[in-house]
Amino acid sequence: MTFDRYGQYKPQGAFTSKRSTRFAQLCPFSPSARNEDDISAERLPASTNSDNRLGRFEAAYVGAVVEPDFRSNGSSGGMVSWVAAELLRRGLVDGIAHAKPSGEGGFFRYSISRSLDELHAGAKSRYYPVELSEVLDQIRATPGRYAVVGVPCFIKAVHLLREQDELFRTRIAFTLGLFCGHMKSARLVESFAWQTETTIDAVSRPEYRLKGPERPANWYTAQLTLNNGEVRQKDWFYLADGDWGAGFFQNSACNWCDDVLAETADISFGDAWVEPYSSDWRGTNVAVVRSPLMLEMIEAGIAEGRLDLKAVDADYIANTQAAGLRQRREGLAYRLTWQKNGLRPRKRVAPSADLPFPRKLIYRLRYDISAWSHRLFWLSRQWKQPQLYLRWARASLQLYQGLSYGRGRPGVWARKLGLTKRND
Structure with a gap:
């Protein structure tokens, strides 16, 4: 996997040839690969619940970790790190593969944590591209049982790999998924640098979501620590490309x-983007528990007072991720109509243009x-003219927000066009 000129990881080499059947069966976006429904049906055949938005699951919860340090050290309610730590403490795994800060070849990379201290070092959200090849090589080389933390396409890729390779089927024992709106390129943090009057070469460590009682959980603040120790911050609200739903990068x-x-x-796991939780600066998780063993672990944590979770239904979970689900259901159905039949990806959503203009x-x-x-x-980097991109981004964001929904009411252009329902 190597970065392209846009700061996105792309596979390289003979293995990625269009004639490579194995690659086609491994790539989570390949039409030759099994889809999420097929994988889930095989892995979780006796699930108590099934929902076309959530998938198969045993139970769903909203809340946070009570046990010290997990919630305060994480971007949200601390549930991802708590479950990973519990797997280590129970001896169910020897290591957790997850994204952690790195000083080599980028700000973050996948690595394996084998202790609670190492695990805590990898807490918090990372809106930066990472890839699995190095950590999979480590799992192949070192016997043991492992859990992998990742966004949906990474987890799907892991299961596709497990189907082809018995070694990974044995060694990767658990998968911990992260709800995902979309992945960003490496240029996002570089844009942050431009907008805080510095350059990417001067940045030693980026933080994407700071916590503090002075800001609600859904008010993201980016922070860059520079090589000289100086710290620069800016709320996403004031960034030219800070509206996640607009799709920059x-x-x-x-x-x-x-x-x-x-x-x-x-x-x-995801964030509870509904009130009263979205305003709680400490952060709150929603969790969809899919396997019986995970359900037992969560129920034990609740009974022992280590987790403060409330059971919720599928509609509640879907409502916390409403914008993302619209983009991946309604929006995807429309985007599929843009493709000719021979080039159209095979998805679980049927192509449809049955939408208001x-x-x-x-x-x-x-x-x-x-x-x-x-x-x-890319052009702004080549010409060393950050304002070329930033002026375009501000104008694009203004147009997008004028059409979409923000601060509880439709944008000005949405009102003129008669768009009065939520559309983010």
Whole structure:
């Protein structure tokens, strides 16, 4: 896996040839690969619940970790790190593969944590591209049982690999999924640097979501620590590309994904983007528990007072991720109509253009912002003219927010077009 000129990872080498049957069966976006429904049906045949938005599951919860340090050290309610730590403490795994800060070849990389201290060092959200090849080589070389933490396409890829390779089928014992809106390219943090009056070469450590009682959980603040120790901050709200839903620097493959909630994982986690939790600065998780063993672990944590969780239904979970589900269901159905039959990805969503014109306009604009953000940023880097990209980004964001929904009411252009329902 290597970075392309846009800061997105792409596979390279003879193995990735169009004639490679094995690669086609491993890539989570390949039409030759099994889809999420097929994988889940085989892995979780006796699930108590099944929902076309959440997938198969045993139970769902909202809440946070009570046990010290997990919630305070994480971006949200601390549930991902708590479950990973519990797997280590119970001796169910020898290591956890997850994204951690790295001083080599990028700000973050996948590595294996074998202790609680190492695990805590990898807490918090990382909106930066990473890839699995190095850590999979380590799992292949070192006997033991492992858990892998990842976004939906990574977890799906792990299961596709397990189907082909008995060694990984034996050694990767658990998968912990992260709800995903889309993946960003490496240029996002570089844009943060430009907008805080510095350069990417001067940055030693980025933080994407700071916690503090002065800001609600859904008010993201980016922080860059520079090589000289100086710290610079800026709220996402004031960034030219700080509206996540607009799609700046979105990985192109994310336009064709229909899995928001990591349906093939043993347990999946997201943020509780509903009140009163979205205003709670401490952060709150929603969790979809899919395997019986994970359910036993969660129920034990609740009974012991280590977890403060409340059981919720599928509609509650879906409501916390409503915007992402619209993009991956309604929006995906529309995007599929743009492709000719021979080039159309095979997805669980049927192609459909049965949408009001303003909704189509929003999906078109989001797609174009995603594509052109890569191109304009690349051009700005080549010409050493950050303002070229930033002026375009501000204008694009203004147009997007004028069409979409924000601060509880439709944007100005949405009102003029008669778009009065939520459309983010």
